[in-house]
Amino acid sequence: MEEEVAARGDHGKVRAVRTVCAVIDIVCWVFALVLLLHILLVVAGANMGNGFASFITSWAGGVDLGLDGLFTPADERMAVLLNEGVAALLWLAIGALLTNLISRVALPVDERRAWYRRSVRP
Numbered sequence: 001m002e003e004e005v006a007a008r009g010d011h012g013k014v015r016a017v018r019t020v021c022a023v024i025d026i027v028c029w030v031f032a033l034v035l036l037l038h039i040l041l042v043v044a045g046a047n048m049g050n051g052f053a054s055f056i057t058s059w060a061g062g063v064d065l066g067l068d069g070l071f072t073p074a075d076e077r078m079a080v081l082l083n084e085g086v087a088a089l090l091w092l093a094i095g096a097l098l099t100n101l102i103s104r105v106a107l108p109v110d111e112r113r114a115w116y117r118r119s120v121r122p
Contacts, residue, residue: 010108017106021099028095031063035088042080065090 038060046053061068064087071082 014107017102021102024098024102025095028091028098032088032091034059034063035084035091039081039084039088043077060084063087063091 034056038056041048041053041056048054048057064084067083067087067090069083070086071079073079073082
């Protein structure tokens with residue numbers, strides 16, 4: 001397969017598209033992990049005056065996609081769990097959708113990720 005790509009001269013394009021998709025994946029996963037870490041700190045009752053907890057809280061506030069007040073249960077911990085949990089899932093979905101769309105538009109069929117491939121035997 002690499003020989004076919006090299007023969008077509010698409011190796012640089014394939015590499016660039018894969019790099020862009022990898023960067024998107026990493027950024028979206030980091031945002032989701034920051035939100036999950038903030039959920040863990042809040043649910044566990046961490047000292048929010050601590051420098052690390054304060055840093056994670058401010059970063060989580062910047063990547064929560066505006067979902068901070070989506071759910072308003074009486075318990076603050078449950079509110080953080082629900083709101084930031086949905087935001088983390090959305091970041092993962094956004095990353096998957098973007099990389100899938102970019103791959104479908106920019107890569108030839110034989111260079112795309114194979115999430116599921118069914119083989120039929122005669």
